[in-house]
Amino acid sequence: MNKLSEMTPYVGAIMPYVYDGSSNEHLRVGNAYAFHLFTDGPGEMEIDGIRYPIERRTLVFLRPGQPHAFHIMPSHPLSSYNIYFDLWDNRTPVSNNLSFIHAPEVLQFEKKATEAPCAELNELPCVFPLAKYPLLYDSLVMIAKSYNDALFYRNETANSYLYGWILSWYNALHQHQPSDYRIVRLLEYLNTHPERGKSIEDWAQFCGLKRTYFHELFLRETGMTPRVYHHNLVMRRAAGLLLESELSVTAIAEKLGYPSIHPFSRHFSTCYGINPTQYRLNPQSRIRM
Numbered sequence: 001m002n003k004l005s006e007m008t009p010y011v012g013a014i015m016p017y018v019y020d021g022s023s024n025e026h027l028r029v030g031n032a033y034a035f036h037l038f039t040d041g042p043g044e045m046e047i048d049g050i051r052y053p054i055e056r057r058t059l060v061f062l063r064p065g066q067p068h069a070f071h072i073m074p075s076h077p078l079s080s081y082n083i084y085f086d087l088w089d090n091r092t093p094v095s096n097n098l099s100f101i102h103a104p105e106v107l108q109f110e111k112k113a114t115e116a117p118c119a120e121l122n123e124l125p126c127v128f129p130l131a132k133y134p135l136l137y138d139s140l141v142m143i144a145k146s147y148n149d150a151l152f153y154r155n156e157t158a159n160s161y162l163y164g165w166i167l168s169w170y171n172a173l174h175q176h177q178p179s180d181y182r183i184v185r186l187l188e189y190l191n192t193h194p195e196r197g198k199s200i201e202d203w204a205q206f207c208g209l210k211r212t213y214f215h216e217l218f219l220r221e222t223g224m225t226p227r228v229y230h231h232n233l234v235m236r237r238a239a240g241l242l243l244e245s246e247l248s249v250t251a252i253a254e255k256l257g258y259p260s261i262h263p264f265s266r267h268f269s270t271c272y273g274i275n276p277t278q279y280r281l282n283p284q285s286r287i288r289m
Helices: 134-149 154-173 181-192 200-207 211-222 226-244 249-255 261-272 276-281
Strands: 010-019 028-030 033-038 043-047 050-054 058-062 068-071 078-086 100-102 127-129
Touching (some): 028 068, 134 154, 181 200, 226 249
Antiparallel strands (some): 033 058, 043 068
């Protein structure tokens, strides 16, 4: 039995696509593995005769030869990033020579992407909402964009990215994720705007809960108190700004809502083991939070 870590991915094609309910979206099969990452909804996806809803940031994972159809209203077309790939054969991949069979033809290929027995791969669902996983969503979009923008080593880069992404997805599936819709909604807001610090009372009101119950529910859903969770988000945003912007450390502290650079530097040093300036100048010294 193979493990996911033994994959040898090969990305044959990545393309943006707009599904508009046309005839070529009816029942069909493809000869390679495929990801369809929908940026919007609603719609429906049929896989092996079962219909699944498509909402904003829905990921669809198709195996070679798996019958599927897109049920999209022409009045509401949906955009998607389509990634076609092999997983177990990067020497003679079929994904760089895509082909599809459409019903009513017999939905069977003479040659399709190699499929290896892998229980871990079988655990990955056909349809998965990535709205609750902003890092996974953003990184998959990054793979798609970098593939189309690359001038050199496009396939080698995409293959490595995809390998890491699938392993990250597998890990996410096996980690506890918040399920209470009130906490999920708050987490989406905090992840988008970590710099907008608010009080526990404001967050509790956002969820429509009393402060005491909100605190208990947040801790149960995330394993952290609201303050610790928000603090970690702010520190990650700080690290990103230090690496990706030319803002001074003082400007970053102000942007993240700190009254001065001193508490910001102290908090950052506690999280990463080095101060903000050292983090920016000495990549080898960085400690991941």
